[in-house]
Amino acid sequence: MSPTDSARQADADALLTVTGLHKAFGANEVLRGIDLSVRRGEVLVLIGPSGSGKTTVLRSINGLEIPDAGIVTAPDGIRIDYSAKPAKKDILAMRDRTAMVFQHNNLFPHMTVLENIIEGPVQVKGVSKAVATAEAVALLDRVGLAEKRDVYPFQLSGGQAQRVGIVRALALKPQLLLFDEPTSALDPELVGEVLAVMKELADEGWTMVVVTHEISFARGVADEILFMDGGVIVERGTPKEIFTAPKQERTKQFLHRIL
Numbered sequence: 677m678s679p680t681d682s683a684r685q686a687d688a689d690a691l692l693t694v695t696g697l698h699k700a701f702g703a704n705e706v707l708r709g710i711d712l713s714v715r716r717g718e719v720l721v722l723i724g725p726s727g728s729g730k731t732t733v734l735r736s737i738n739g740l741e742i743p744d745a746g747i748v749t750a751p752d753g754i755r756i757d758y759s760a761k762p763a764k765k766d767i768l769a770m771r772d773r774t775a776m777v778f779q780h781n782n783l784f785p786h787m788t789v790l791e792n793i794i795e796g797p798v799q800v801k802g803v804s805k806a807v808a809t810a811e812a813v814a815l816l817d818r819v820g821l822a823e824k825r826d827v828y829p830f831q832l833s834g835g836q837a838q839r840v841g842i843v844r845a846l847a848l849k850p851q852l853l854l855f856d857e858p859t860s861a862l863d864p865e866l867v868g869e870v871l872a873v874m875k876e877l878a879d880e881g882w883t884m885v886v887v888t889h890e891i892s893f894a895r896g897v898a899d900e901i902l903f904m905d906g907g908v909i910v911e912r913g914t915p916k917e918i919f920t921a922p923k924q925e926r927t928k929q930f931l932h933r934i935l
């Protein structure tokens with residue numbers, strides 16, 4: 677296969693491609709040309725110091741943040757060029773394919789666990805309440821929370837609430853799962869149960885983009901690691917390449933600080 681052929685092959689397999697992403701908040705240039713792609717079934721992990729732009733990348737992927745420039749492409753002809761005026765229908769289509777798990781679970785406090793989970797499928801996707809409920813119960817069972825279906829979020833531990841947040845994302849049947857530091861607000865003893873669910877999802881073949889400081893998770897689960905600093909990708913590679921033989925001085929310093 678010629679290099680051109682293999683590049684084409686890579687493109688055909690990509691579930692998401694982002695090129696030339698730029699974003700400024702006022703004078704603060706937060707993203708300065710981000711390129712990445714994720715293939716089906718791959719787990720891409722973004723690491724880097726606080727403020728380096730990782731969350732903004734995630735939010736730009738699903739149009740929660742509107743970048744100043746950059747092209748986001750996905751299968752079925754979705755191509756959003758933020759330098760031109762992006763078509764609203766493409767941004768909505770992209771949102772439809774993705775689901776995000778946030779740092780702080782943003783469950784609706786006045787709804788039970790079950791109501792939180794079926795809200796999106798029923799209200800946004802038009803699934804019948806009976807079907808959405810059956811699917812939600814099966815998903816809750818999978819993460820060991822079947823008995824919590826009728827409790828309210830305040831009755832959950834932080835780890836349980838994040839697992840419900842993951843179930844809520846799965847219930848939308850997205851093609852791509854986005855995780856924004858899902859364990860960083862948890863007490864240390866609750867982190868493992870959330871990472872275990874995420875690992876299971878990776879093993880099942882979900883395509884995931886994960887922002888995390890959990891290096892052992894990144895090492896064990898990621899197919900590719902991107903190290904970001906100052907709004908650029910400083911270095912990218914397999915976990916082995918990044919964690920055992922980082923090439924860039926900035927990557928070495930960051931890892932030295934956190935490992």
Ligand code: ADP
Pocket residue numbers: 701704706724725726727728729730731732733
């Ligand atoms: P990270 O996820 O790596 O911590 P972020 O993407 O959250 O980085 O933030 C990158 C920079 O963008 C930070 O300086 C942050 O203060 C700034 N920023 C993020 N969101 C906003 C916003 N909505 N308005 C203004 N500045 C923002």
